Amino acid sequence: MGNHSVINFYKSSLFLILAYLVLHSLIRLFFNDSIQVDDREQLYYAQSLSLGYPMPQPPLYSWLSYIFFKIFGSGLTALTLLKYSLIFLTFVYVNKISKRIFSNEWIKENLVYFFLLMPSFAWHMHQGFTHTILLGLGIVMSIYYFFKIIDQQSLKNFALLGLSLSIGILGKYSFILFIALSLFAILSIKEYRALFICWKALVVPTIFLVLISPHLTWLIDHWSLIYSQANDKLNIESTSNSNFETIFQLIKSFIGFLIPLIFIFFFIDRKTRKKIENKKKPQLQELFLNRFLVLLAIFVIIFSIFFEIKLIRVRWLHPVLMIFPFWLAFYFEKRNLFVKTFQKKFFSLVFFLTLLIFSVRVAQNTIGPSLGFHGRLNLPISSSLISLPKEIIDSASVIKTQDINLGVHLFEIFPNKSIIIGNKKFNTENGANGKCLYLLDQDGHSDSSLQMIQKNYGSFNKIESKDNNFNYVLLYKLLDKKIC
Numbered sequence: 046m047g048n049h050s051v052i053n054f055y056k057s058s059l060f061l062i063l064a065y066l067v068l069h070s071l072i073r074l075f076f077n078d079s080i081q082v083d084d085r086e087q088l089y090y091a092q093s094l095s096l097g098y099p100m101p102q103p104p105l106y107s108w109l110s111y112i113f114f115k116i117f118g119s120g121l122t123a124l125t126l127l128k129y130s131l132i133f134l135t136f137v138y139v140n141k142i143s144k145r146i147f148s149n150e151w152i153k154e155n156l157v158y159f160f161l162l163m164p165s166f167a168w169h170m171h172q173g174f175t176h177t178i179l180l181g182l183g184i185v186m187s188i189y190y191f192f193k194i195i196d197q198q199s200l201k202n203f204a205l206l207g208l209s210l211s212i213g214i215l216g217k218y219s220f221i222l223f224i225a226l227s228l229f230a231i232l233s234i235k236e237y238r239a240l241f242i243c244w245k246a247l248v249v250p251t252i253f254l255v256l257i258s259p260h261l262t263w264l265i266d267h268w269s270l271i272y273s274q275a276n277d278k279l280n281i282e283s284t285s286n287s288n289f290e291t292i293f294q295l296i297k298s299f300i301g302f303l304i305p306l307i308f309i310f311f312f313i314d315r316k317t318r319k320k321i322e323n324k325k326k327p328q329l330q331e332l333f334l335n336r337f338l339v340l341l342a343i344f345v346i347i348f349s350i351f352f353e354i355k356l357i358r359v360r361w362l363h364p365v366l367m368i369f370p371f372w373l374a375f376y377f378e379k380r381n382l383f384v385k386t387f388q389k390k391f392f393s394l395v396f397f398l399t400l401l402i403f404s405v406r407v408a409q410n411t412i413g414p415s416l417g418f419h420g421r422l423n424l425p426i427s428s429s430l431i432s433l434p435k436e437i438i439d440s441a442s443v444i445k446t447q448d449i450n451l452g453v454h455l456f457e458i459f460p461n462k463s464i465i466i467g468n469k470k471f472n473t474e475n476g477a478n479g480k481c482l483y484l485l486d487q488d489g490h491s492d493s494s495l496q497m498i499q500k501n502y503g504s505f506n507k508i509e510s511k512d513n514n515f516n517y518v519l520l521y522k523l524l525d526k527k528i529c
Contacts, residue, residue, distance in 0.1 A: 072171075073121070167399070211257050218275070237329050290353075447485065482521060
């Protein structure tokens with residue numbers, strides 16, 4: 046990168062996005078060291094490579110976690126670097142798309158900020174997303190190469206589209222919905238359909254199938270397990286009647302996914318509202334987005350006739366609503382709505398929401414516990430483990446616990462110890478000599494299970510962390526290794 050390119054980068058929106066992500070990552074690393082649910086899953090499963098894992102998610106994120114664990118060690122540092130690297134790459138592709146398809150200079154540079162006005166990007170991705178981040182990257186990469194093929198039907202672009210689609214489906218199974226709607230959108234547009242009627246287009250399914258086939262083989266063998274887990278999570282039931290309740294829930298979730306982004310419609314002043322829409326024929330990229338959203342509406346109606354979902358979570362809409370900011374930008378660009386008054390109001394909203402979220406994230410990890418807001422997010426597990434007596438740690442070569450949440454914290458704090466979580470053993474090469482340290486906490490066990498464990502092993506020593514009305518108690522006992 047030359048000096049001119051470096052200077053341009055520092056002036057660009059991507060540099061501000063990078064700074065924004067660095068600040069969020071620092072909040073995660075320095076204000077809180079408790080492992081959350083999604084990160085816990087990665088620390089538990091990604092200690093080894095497998096074609097699939099017993100969870101209702103594809104394995105690509107876990108493969109990347111494994112690589113980062115090998116480079117940076119198993120812990121929050123590796124997981125945070127992986128997460129924010131993928132998020133930044135997602136924003137890079139959003140920027141590449143905007144520069145390719147829009148003519149308005151303001152939107153070319155600032156479309157990335159539209160995503161900061163959606164809860165999934167502004168809040169959820171910092172609080173726990175893993176596989177969904179990879180799903181988002183797969184979507185924007187696929188959109189970019191869908192659009193790039195319009196201008197250049199090269200073998201390279203078709204190959205990269207196949208790669209992008211495989212990243213999406215190996216990131217999260219719900220990506221299949223994006224593929225289906227995209228395929229139908231392309232087939233419904235004559236000019237777009239013609240671009241894919243050539244031998245080069247065969248590269249797309251070829252690369253896609255080659256890259257997903259190892260996991261697909263595993264998935265076929267474990268289909269009943271993954272299906273039951275996914276169905277328990279989604280809770281989908283068939284219905285014989287038109288289900289207006291499901292349609293209402295979906296519409297409500299759509300609005301929840303897009304607020305406060307859709308508030309920018311109120312930033313249009315009266316004079317601007319009267320401007321006549323540009324009557325030029327829509328370009329293929331805009332047609333694709335229009336058809337995608339129309340097909341989505343049709344899908345929602347048909348789905349609601351035959352199926353019912355008991356609970357619809359806003360974050361599940363990633364595969365179908367991540368394209369909305371691009372469609373919205375086309376809508377505003379055609380009507381010449383990106384005037385200076387709009388820009389000022391838009392940046393004020395982005396700044397206010399960003400500052401609010403930064404403040405809330407810091408507060409929940411600092412003053413939150415003292416105000417009585419406790420949970421997995423701020424349990425003092427790591428600090429309690431660090432407080433274990435040094436002579437106990439030195440005597441133990443194996444550390445055992447039955448609690449996964451407690452167990453995954455051990456990888457970062459005791460990387461040179463053999464660890465047993467339930468019946469699963471890790472770092473077994475480190476446990477040749479020494480005793481076994483048995484750990485449990487009152488947070489992860491009922492009173493009856495604690496009594497049963499203490500009946501089998503005797504009384505435990507404890508480290509107690511008190512915070513107002515909340516107590517976290519870590520119990521420990523040094524045992525003969527054969528007992529573990």
